[in-house]
Amino acid sequence: xxxxxxxxxxxxxxxxxxxxxxxxxxxxxxxxxxxxxxxxxxxxxxxxxxxxxxxxxxxxxxxxxxxxxxxxxxxxxxxxxxxxxxxxxxxxxxxxxxxxxxxxxxxxxxxxxxxxxxx
Numbered sequence: 462x463x464x465x466x467x468x469x470x471x472x473x474x475x476x477x478x479x480x481x482x483x484x485x486x487x488x489x490x491x492x493x494x495x496x497x498x499x500x501x502x503x504x505x506x507x508x509x510x511x512x513x514x515x516x517x518x519x520x521x522x523x524x525x526x527x528x529x530x531x532x533x534x535x536x537x538x539x540x541x542x543x544x545x546x547x548x549x550x551x552x553x554x555x556x557x558x559x560x561x562x563x564x565x566x567x568x569x570x571x572x573x574x575x576x577x578x579x580x
Contacts, residue, residue: 467523467530476521477534481513485538489545493553502542510535544568 467473488505513534518525547568554562554570565571 464533467517467527468521472517472521472523476513476517477537480516481509481534481538482541484509485542486545489542489547490549492542493546493549499543499546502539502546506535506538506542510538513538 485506488509489502492499492501492505510531514525514527514531517523517530524530551564551568551570555564561573561576562570563573
């Protein structure tokens with residue numbers, strides 16, 4: 462019994478990181494593509510974490526209502542969804558507004574040289 466996983470690391474890796482993480486990445490990406498606020502990630506990840514915990518319970522007979530493991534899964538899924546959101550938003554900004562912004566690393570963008578704030 463570990464801090465991050467209840468019964469085995471393989472089950473944790475498969476359920477939380479692979480299945481839940483893939484769904485979290487796609488959820489964060491979908492929120493960014495539709496120009497919704499980043500705060501919606503929290504609501505979607507609460508629901509997704511509940512589904513992942515149910516799958517733990519149904520498939521591997523792990524504890525359904527464990528606050529500790531629910532919060533661990535929620536934190537991991539929030540991080541993955543936030544990363545998916547940020548990568549997609551950075552790509553959107555430099556693609557759709559290429560005359561204003563350029564890439565600044567994997568997760569960011571910055572104003573192009575010579576661009577001023579006009580009101």
